[in-house]
Amino acid sequence: MNIRYITKASLIAAIYIVLIIIQVLPVPFANLTFGPVQLRLAEGLTLLPMVESAAIPGLxxxxxxxxxxxxxYSxxxxxxxxxxxxxxxxxAFLTSKMKNKFLGMIPxxxxxxxxxxxxxxxxxKVPYFYTVLGIGIGELISVLIFGSVILYVYKKATNIKEW
Structure with a gap:
C-alpha cells in the first residue's frame, strides 16, 4: 500500500461517516439510518469499488x-x-469484481x-421478510440514485472512460 491508496481509503471512510452523521442529525431521518427500513445516503458509495480499489477498505x-x-442510535x-x-x-469486494454498474449494485x-x-x-421484532424488503429497497434506492451520481462525479473527476 502506498500513501495515495491509504489517503483515498481514508477519505472514502471519512465521507461515509460524515454522510451518516449528517443524516442522523435531523432526528426524523435518524430512523432511516438504523432500523427495519433503511435509506443510508452513504450507501451510494458502495459502487466505488468498481472503479477504485481503495474504496474496499475505505467503506x-x-x-x-x-x-x-x-x-x-441503532x-x-x-x-x-x-x-x-x-x-x-x-x-465491496464482490462489487469490485463486477463489470457494470447494474451488476455492481447486486452485492x-x-x-x-x-x-x-x-x-x-x-x-x-419486525418480521424478517418485511425487514429484507425495507433494507433491500432502501439500499437499492440509495445505490441506484446516489451511487449513480457518485460514479458519474468520480468518472468526471478522474477521467475514467469505461466502467
Whole structure:
C-alpha cells in the first residue's frame, strides 16, 4: 500500500461517516439510518469499488466507525458494529469484481438486505421478510440514485472512460 491508496481509503471512510452523521442529525431521518427500513445516503458509495480499489477498505472502516460512533442510535450493539461492517467489506469486494454498474449494485443490495436484516428483524421484532424488503429497497434506492451520481462525479473527476 502506498500513501495515495491509504489517503483515498481514508477519505472514502471519512465521507461515509460524515454522510451518516449528517443524516442522523435531523432526528426524523435518524430512523432511516438504523432500523427495519433503511435509506443510508452513504450507501451510494458502495459502487466505488468498481472503479477504485481503495474504496474496499475505505467503506469497511467508514461503516465500522459510523456504526461504532452511532451505536446509541441503532441499539443493535456489537453485532451491528462488527457484522454490518463485515457485510460491507464482503459486498465491496464482490462489487469490485463486477463489470457494470447494474451488476455492481447486486452485492450491497442483496447482502445488506438478506444478512443485516437478520439482526435488525430480531431486535426490532419486525418480521424478517418485511425487514429484507425495507433494507433491500432502501439500499437499492440509495445505490441506484446516489451511487449513480457518485460514479458519474468520480468518472468526471478522474477521467475514467469505461466502467
Amino acid at each position: 469497511f472502516v467508514g461503516t465500522l466507525l459510523a456504526n461504532l460512533i452511532l451505536a446509541p 441499539g443493535f450493539g456489537l453485532l451491528d458494529i462488527v457484522g454490518g461492517s463485515l457485510v460491507t467489506l464482503v459486498a 450491497p443490495v442483496a447482502l445488506n438486505g438478506l444478512i443485516v436484516s437478520i439482526w435488525v428483524s430480531y431486535f426490532t
